[in-house]
Amino acid sequence: MSTIEETIHQMGRQARAAAYALNQLTSDEKNTILRAMAAAVRGSVAELLEANGKDLEAGRAKGLSAAMLDRLRLDEARVEAMAAGIDQVAELPDPVGQVLDDWQRPNGIRIEQVRVPIGTIGIIYESRPNVTADAAVLCFKTGNATILRGGSEAIHSNRAIAAVLNQAGAPEHAIQLIPFTDRESVAVMAGMDEWLDLIIPRGGKGLIETVVSLARMPVIKHYDGICHLYVDRAADLEMAVALAVDSKTQKPGVCNALETMLVHREVAAEFLPMAAEALRAKGVELRGCGETLRILGDAKPATEEDWDTEYLDLILAIKVVDGEQAAVDHINRHGSHHTETIVTNDEEAAERFLRAVDSACVFHNVSTRFADGGEFGFGAEIGISTDKLHARGPMGLRELTSYQYRARGEGQTKG
């Protein structure tokens, strides 16, 4: 065993023990510790900014882009936001202990299905140091021990944040940060299914691919968001323009932003010029299918690749389709099963679309930008899962829990 392997396995054993200790805490005890974590963050602004300064300096020396450096940067306002976020999590209801179902069998045995913590969760992430606090705190609230493995760019910030969180009276090893940032540490984590019940990778496709191919335990991924808006023939076209503009331009760099618009053939000639004007006013580049080009004239031609691309930029692919079934077929084939919306006043077409689309979030007359734990009212979000098992779509606190069956009887035997 290498030193890295030994260290991380030791952290795994410690995380398991911490998970059992965490499982003994009441909601009030956890919330008191969370508030102490927020206070510790507020009391450590100078240390956190100093540690972050080292990362920024190293980042500049490495030639990181301005955008990368901005992601990495902490300032007083961001540290305060981190603390306020922790206080907010303390206020949320605790899903642990919730009885999901209970019933009695004819033999008198009473069975309860109760939410319990998952146990131990590995979080593998890239440059943003605030993930250290966000992920650790959501897992702590739900009684899970975490092993965090952040990117090398933020290592000083991450260490400082983890050290501050650990001043607040949490059970020993409830929150552990891996001191290594090389790739071997990811492989070691992915292999130790005895000590980690779940891995959540947060970052680019390369990182997620690596984790998926190595992991022996469950992984919850959030891959691309290639989101679609389908303008039906029965759409309110003004509403469709507003939804297209909002979905595409309100925040183009995020996973619930619109990437492809599908338009019913019967309304394309009327709708596309209206939409093009509004979208171009916001600086959106349009790439269209043949029919779109015929109507708009000056759009760029879309290639097959465009239908499979998450631009995360002010670019929109547009395709004219023969109806809602063609829209569904296109989405199920080219989409990323994240979020799609239909604009229509035809309730039946809407219901057929919602049922047939194989995506985590399917909307009727709603901007794709509402596919978000905050907008759903979850209070906190650890990510948006594009998986179908365990958690799908926005993940709040309850998605960080498992369940257990508890049965109570009076000596019932089967024989």
Added chain:
Amino acid sequence: MSTIEETIHQMGRQARAAAYALNQLTSDEKNTILRAMAAAVRGSVAELLEANGKDLEAGRAKGLSAAMLDRLRLDEARVEAMAAGIDQVAELPDPVGQVLDDWQRPNGIRIEQVRVPIGTIGIIYESRPNVTADAAVLCFKTGNATILRGGSEAIHSNRAIAAVLNQAGAPEHAIQLIPFTDRESVAVMAGMDEWLDLIIPRGGKGLIETVVSLARMPVIKHYDGICHLYVDRAADLEMAVALAVDSKTQKPGVCNALETMLVHREVAAEFLPMAAEALRAKGVELRGCGETLRILGDAKPATEEDWDTEYLDLILAIKVVDGEQAAVDHINRHGSHHTETIVTNDEEAAERFLRAVDSACVFHNVSTRFADGGEFGFGAEIGISTDKLHARGPMGLRELTSYQYRARGEGQTKG
């Protein structure tokens, strides 16, 4: 690409298309097809027995044990049981379409969380041919397309069963059986996460290990059942004897059978002789810790290995412990997180035990043998998951579903 790879990928594409077709069926349409499947099975007894005869002949030539041959064997009664099982699944409520949660946001958007099929499920199993029908039918009921890969011993039976099920009007490719039984086919299935949303391996530890290490998609495992019974100092000792005998001997070869008994030090001297007499009357070999041997005298000594062993046989390991926390620690360390029971009249000790034990099923004064989908009232069981994500413990129909968020609005935008 090898022929095996090409064939199986093609089946994957077909399964995905079939899943979309299945998702369009109503519960009534699915149930009508299920009843037609049962009728087709009843009308094909001769073909099924003939195909099974080929497997039995090959099995005898290969020198399979009598127990293996019995697992492999179909007869008229077993074929009828298969058909009756399908009829029973048709009668069960369909979880698909069930609204798990619904709420309205302050902006007027109404959100529903609705159960939907998972999509496509790979089932990899070993010798019992009835798994072909059981698994395919449960997946069909929940709107999932299946790709089945059975063991080589049952290949003729499996082909015949799949062919019969496919005479009943299900969407094309809803149920597909892989025609290969070599190990490459398992690797190919495990790699094609584009086409399979979930793999469920049913079989020995070697098979499960292979699938876990290769799979890129979620896997739901059922590993060992190293189940424990803890006799507390406040136990009704007669009840404890009855529960120990039932848990250990009612069906010793199954995963919810008892393997290790933990006994509180204060009652060990009184309880162990009573228990030993009753267990030995049923032919159980006892292996004890030092304290157990001191009391029982003639038990065999248990080694460290015994605490980690699933005997699946008339052998019981016994350990004297200092209290319920020591019992919990032993279970969480040595158990397989399947099913554990406490025998006590002390309600507080029971509640502490239920909460602290990290297992799918935790029981109070109930035989471990009740950890079973049928006994829970699920009507059908695809297995008992020892995983914590998505499904834990007995898996019925609802564990074969995912969910989707459907939101309806009037043109809400975020900007």
